[in-house]
Amino acid sequence: xxxxxxxxxxxxxxxxxxxxxxxxxxxxxxxxxxxxxxxxxxxxxxxxxxxxxxxxxxxxxxxxxxxxxxxxxxxxxxxxxxxxxxxxxxxxxxxxxxxxxxxxxxxxxxxxxxxx
Amino acid sequence: xxxxxxxxxxxxxxxxxxxxxxxxxxxxxxxxxxxxxxxxxxxxxxxxxxxxxxxxxxxxxxxxxxxxxxxxxxxxxxxxxxxxxxxxxxxxxxxxxxxxxxxxxxxxxxxxxx
Numbered sequence: 001x002x003x004x005x006x007x008x009x010x011x012x013x014x015x016x017x018x019x020x021x022x023x024x025x026x027x028x029x030x031x032x033x034x035x036x037x038x039x040x041x042x043x044x045x046x047x048x049x050x051x052x053x054x055x056x057x058x059x060x061x062x063x064x065x066x067x068x069x070x071x072x073x074x075x076x077x078x079x080x081x082x083x084x085x086x087x088x089x090x091x092x093x094x095x096x097x098x099x100x101x102x103x104x105x106x107x108x109x110x111x112x113x114x115x116x
Numbered sequence: 117x118x119x120x121x122x123x124x125x126x127x128x129x130x131x132x133x134x135x136x137x138x139x140x141x142x143x144x145x146x147x148x149x150x151x152x153x154x155x156x157x158x159x160x161x162x163x164x165x166x167x168x169x170x171x172x173x174x175x176x177x178x179x180x181x182x183x184x185x186x187x188x189x190x191x192x193x194x195x196x197x198x199x200x201x202x203x204x205x206x207x208x209x210x211x212x213x214x215x216x217x218x219x220x221x222x223x224x225x226x227x228x229x230x
Contacts (some may be wrong), residue, residue: 002160009156025201032119032215032216036221041223041224042223042224043206043221043222043223043224044159044206044208044221045221046218046219046220049216049218051216068221072181090158090159100168101147101164101210101212101215102157102172103151103161103164103174104149104151104219105160105161106151106158106159106160107158108156108157108158109119109156110160
């Protein structure tokens with residue numbers, strides 16, 4: 001069984017400030033981890049993914065995330081927030097058991113608010 | 117560049133009615149998924165399919181049915197609509213290369229049952 005916990009349903013930062021969105025996972029096998037972004041009335045878009053090649057993963061739009069096995073965390077960061085970053089962010093986990101076909105387990109999401 | 121196409125985008129149903137949510141993909145991905153998204157709850161897996169003729173239940177399958185007769189299409193059927201099925205439904209696809217493959221999502225179907 002696997003699960004994802006995203007701390008904070010809403011996070012508010014000022015434009016130009018550091019963005020930190022937290023994600024902790026639980027998995028009985030080595031995980032694959034993903035961050036997705038959802039803009040209003042749209043589907044989910046992949047930001048970045050961890051697949052064991054490197055613990056620090058860089059994604060699109062200046063976001064990156066660091067996999068920390070000892071802390072079972074995969075927090076998402078961006079050095080300087082932009083107004084266009086306002087969206088819903090989801091952390092998700094799957095495993096390579098079953099060939100990776102049995103779907104993603106999502107966190108409840110974090111709504112990122114950017115203040116001017 | 118259609119990717120994953122979901123129809124309709126919006127629908128209002130009355131309790132007890134039935135309908136089919138359509139999902140079509142042109143990426144030739146073997147794996148397809150249906151999720152529902154409820155406010156503050158993230159996405160929950162309803163059903164998934166690893167190829168034509170093969171489907172399996174996800175976390176919340178009750179009240180839904182699926183079929184997969186072709187690689188391209190993966191419709192989701194609601195037989196007796198209930199208010200608890202008011203949600204946003206997303207279809208997704210994934211390449212069969214393993215769990216490290218990302219999923220690609222459609223824009224969703226917003227369904228209200230009154």
